Amino acid sequence: MTVLEFSLVVCAGSLVAGFLGALTGLGGGAVIIPMLTLLLGVDIRYAVGASLVSVIATSSGAAAAYVREGFSNIRIGMFLEIATTTGALVGATLATHVSGGAIATVFGLVLIGSGYLSRKPRSKEEREAPPDLLATKLRMNGSFPDREGTREYNVQHVPAGLSLMFVAGALSGLLGIGSGAMKVLAMDRAMKIPFKVSTTTSNFMIGVTAAASAGIYLSRGYIDPGISMPVMLGVLGGSLLGARVLVRAEIKWLRRVFSVVIVALGIEMLYKGLSGKL
Amino acid sequence: MSANESWNDKKMDIFIGSLLRAGVLFSGLIVAIGAFIYLLRDGHSPVNYRMFQGEPPYFRTVAGVLRDTVALRGRGIIQLGLLFLIATPVARVAFSIFGFARERDYLYAIVASIVLLILLYSLVFS
Numbered sequence: 230m231t232v233l234e235f236s237l238v239v240c241a242g243s244l245v246a247g248f249l250g251a252l253t254g255l256g257g258g259a260v261i262i263p264m265l266t267l268l269l270g271v272d273i274r275y276a277v278g279a280s281l282v283s284v285i286a287t288s289s290g291a292a293a294a295y296v297r298e299g300f301s302n303i304r305i306g307m308f309l310e311i312a313t314t315t316g317a318l319v320g321a322t323l324a325t326h327v328s329g330g331a332i333a334t335v336f337g338l339v340l341i342g343s344g345y346l347s348r349k350p351r352s353k354e355e356r357e358a359p360p361d362l363l364a365t366k367l368r369m370n371g372s373f374p375d376r377e378g379t380r381e382y383n384v385q386h387v388p389a390g391l392s393l394m395f396v397a398g399a400l401s402g403l404l405g406i407g408s409g410a411m412k413v414l415a416m417d418r419a420m421k422i423p424f425k426v427s428t429t430t431s432n433f434m435i436g437v438t439a440a441a442s443a444g445i446y447l448s449r450g451y452i453d454p455g456i457s458m459p460v461m462l463g464v465l466g467g468s469l470l471g472a473r474v475l476v477r478a479e480i481k482w483l484r485r486v487f488s489v490v491i492v493a494l495g496i497e498m499l500y501k502g503l504s505g506k507l
Numbered sequence: 508m509s510a511n512e513s514w515n516d517k518k519m520d521i522f523i524g525s526l527l528r529a530g531v532l533f534s535g536l537i538v539a540i541g542a543f544i545y546l547l548r549d550g551h552s553p554v555n556y557r558m559f560q561g562e563p564p565y566f567r568t569v570a571g572v573l574r575d576t577v578a579l580r581g582r583g584i585i586q587l588g589l590l591f592l593i594a595t596p597v598a599r600v601a602f603s604i605f606g607f608a609r610e611r612d613y614l615y616a617i618v619a620s621i622v623l624l625i626l627l628y629s630l631v632f633s
Binding site for chain 2: 233296442448
């Protein structure tokens with residue numbers, strides 16, 4: 230395969246990754262890593278470096294639109310980033326001491342279970358829960374554009390969300406990918422944040438989590454310009470497209486896409502954990 | 508109209524959104540220029556990423572990437588664009604401090620400062 234052919238194939242695959250990443254708030258590493266390693270025979274370390282680039286590109290590309298249009302909640306994102314960045318630091322330090330395989334196996338099972346749970350829409354009572362004291366003090370309650378105009382929402386269970394975000398950060402430090410999945414689940418399931426706000430705020434946050442570990446990957450020589458170039462350009466195009474679709478998409482449909490991608494990610498993690506290919 | 512009203516949440520959203528867009532388009536443009544030179548020169552040579560060799564030392568530091576860029580080498584310019592891409596979320600956090608402070612939301616100005624400190628710590632000490 231020549232450089233030109235390789236670049237075109239990777240660019241096309243990355244377009245899909247960016248599109249799905251922007252729609253689900255997951256960042257696209259779930260598509261990039263298997264495409265590069267299984268399909269194109271790229272060494273896993275280069276693939277992880279490229280996946281990091283794809284996460285930052287998806288995040289910044291799509292978040293630009295989501296923030297301007299009032300979907301991402303900057304305060305929620307900013308506050309939870311304290312936990313994710315600290316978690317990422319702890320995870321990266323632990324990486325040399327713990328078995329990545331065991332963690333990937335457990336995480337894979339959690340994701341497959343969550344894929345099933347995340348299909349369930351929120352009940353009416355949950356949606357109309359009164360404002361939580363801590364969330365109100367932290368000015369997290371907000372609104373977002375809905376079909377029938379602006380929809381208000383109240384954030385719940387901030388401490389639980391914060392703890393899960395710490396775990397999300399630690400997992401991304403340990404495993405390289407998968408932090409977007411935990412972020413969406415923490416906001417959607419624990420904090421009861423509307424699904425579109427959860428995925429777009431996750432999208433807003435994953436760039437920062439990825440940037441935190443970018444220094445490590447760069448200094449280890451994982452980021453190759455020949456691989457990262459088609460990944461970045463493809464992902465960027467895909468994420469801009471995905472951002473346009475999300476704004477109009479029905480939540481039921483978005484949940485379905487999210488659950489399929491998350492189960493696929495879970496299987497990927499399980500495979501990694503059991504085969505020891507991390 | 509007080510300063511508090513003139514710099515509200517909506518403006519903050521537009522400000523942060525525009526910053527992200529500018530960062531991502533600028534780095535995308537640099538990567539595209541690098542890609543053009545790289546593909547023109549090396550487009551027909553074979554690829555081999557099966558074996559991990561790691562990037563040469565000059566691609567692992569900012570100074571090394573800059574030297575390669577000045578020499579107008581495609582791969583060096585791409586790597587420079589990637590550095591700008593990595594800097595985009597960091598700049599977003601830094602400018603949020605300023606935005607929240609103008610909004611007189613000092614709690615969140617402090618939150619953003621903490622995130623920036625952790626981020627810089629992990630970038631410098633890695």
